[in-house]
Amino acid sequence: MTLADHQQLYQQDLPSQSLFQQKITGLHAVGGDLSGWQMLESGLEQATIMDCQFNHCRAKKCQFDTLHLVQSQISSCSYINSRFEKLNSDSSSHAGSNFASCQFENTKSELSDFGLCGFQDCQWENSKLSEVSFHGSVWYDCVFKNENYNFVRFPSSVFYNVVFDGCTLKKAIFRKARFYECRFKECDVTDSVFHNAEFYKTTFVSTDLSEAANLEGAKGLAL
Amino acid sequence: MRTKQLIFRRFTVGRYPINGYLLADPETHIGVFIDPGGYHDIIGQFIDDQKIQLRDIFFTHGHWDHVEGLEEFSRRYSLQCYAGKDEVRAASYILNGGETLEVGKLKFETFSTPGHTPGGISFYCQGNLFPGDTLFCGSMGGTDAIEKAQLQVRQVKEHLFTLPDQTLVYPGHGPISTIAAEKYYNPFFQ
Incomplete structure (x- = not known):
């Protein structure tokens, strides 16, 4: 039984599955438990996944194109060398997942949670995020490019060698975040919060920190 | 989410959008409905589609943005309202925390979580917590005095973080979270 057999799911569980070099198009899943999936060199496109649960899934060298997640819980999953194009995450939780060498392009997300996630060598480009949380997340060698954020939260997150390039970070919350050798280039940080944030060898280029709402207690800033 | 045990949907509605939650016994x-900050046709549509008999309203607290939809809900459904003391005038049952409320076969535990408001109540059902503005993802609802904020932090640690x-x-506003994330990474509770 392949995933493609399940074009219309309703309140139905799928067994754990392994996909290898398969491409799934048009999946519409509602209320299922998709935990334990493993995908290798596979693709999922034009999919809508609503009220579903994914735990401990794995994806390597996979392509996710136009994936719409609604009120789903995706936790402790691992993604390696995969690409997310037009991911739309609405009211969904991705807590505790790990992303290595992943690319996110044209992501849209509202009211979703990426708390306690780890990102290594990842790139986020042209996303539009509103009220999304990345609290307690860890970022190594990542790039944010032309991101458009409103009220996106990164409290207690840690950034190592991360570049924010041309990003709109309005009302972003970096409370108690730590930045190591990071770079903000041509970013709009209007009304953002860096309360008790710590900066080590972090540079700001054409980024007006005076527009931030709260820099109280921030350490390591050469204002 | 956790749909085996629950019919569940979040609706972010109202003039100052808040998260209202509809839960039903499958x-x-x-x-x-928890915190009716506003009414919208999509709520009624979901109730009709799922054939839900909406009987109760739970309020986490009585701030206007969490209450404003009550009139419209009451016009459409026959409802019993539950809230903490002095929070919502229309409440038919006053909660002090420690009660267990039954909605069909669902059981909700209540916790007294004052601070953001004096009679704040948090609701817990089957692994899901509804703290209103007492606890946000990476933050917490504001107070007008440091003592109230300290009380709020204490109540969260004593009741919710257990x-x-x-x-x-x-939460009442913003994205969802987990107790683990808030307990270990919310800067207000470190």
Whole structure:
């Protein structure tokens, strides 16, 4: 039984599955438990996944194109060398997942949670995020490019060698975040919060920190 | 989420958008709405589609943005309202925390969580916590005095942070979270 057999799911569980070099198009899943999936060199496109649960899934060298997640819980999953194009995450939780060498392009997300996630060598480009949380997340060698954020939260997150390039970070919350050798280039940080944030060898280029709402207690800033 | 045991949907509505939550027992279809900050046709449509018998309204607290939809809900459904002391005038039952409320076969535990408001109540059902503005993802609702903020922090630590780490947190505003994430990474509770 392949995933493609399940074009219309309703309140139905799928067994754990392994996909290898398969491409799934048009999946519409509602209320299922998709935990334990493993995908290798596979693709999922034009999919809508609503009220579903994914735990401990794995994806390597996979392509996710136009994936719409609604009120789903995706936790402790691992993604390696995969690409997310037009991911739309609405009211969904991705807590505790790990992303290595992943690319996110044209992501849209509202009211979703990426708390306690780890990102290594990842790139986020042209996303539009509103009220999304990345609290307690860890970022190594990542790039944010032309991101458009409103009220996106990164409290207690840690950034190592991360570049924010041309990003709109309005009302972003970096409370108690730590930045190591990071770079903000041509970013709009209007009304953002860096309360008790710590900066080590972090540079700001054409980024007006005076527009931030709260820099109280921030350490390591050469204002 | 956790749809085997629950019919569940979040609706972010109202003039100052808040997260309202509709939960129903999948067997009896008896349901409750937590914090009706506004009414929208999509709520009524979901109630009709799922054949939910909406019988109860739970209020986490009485701020206007969490209450404003009550009139419209009351016009459409026959409802019993539950809230903490002096929070909502229309409340038919006053909660002090420690009660267990039944909605169909669902059981909701209540916790007294004052601070943001004096009679704030948090609701817990099957691994899902609804703290209103007492606890946000990476933050917490504001107070007008440091003592109230300290009380709020204490109540959260004593009551809410003793729930299982994997408990999903559905706050009154903003994105969802988990108890583990808030316990270990919310800067207000370190």
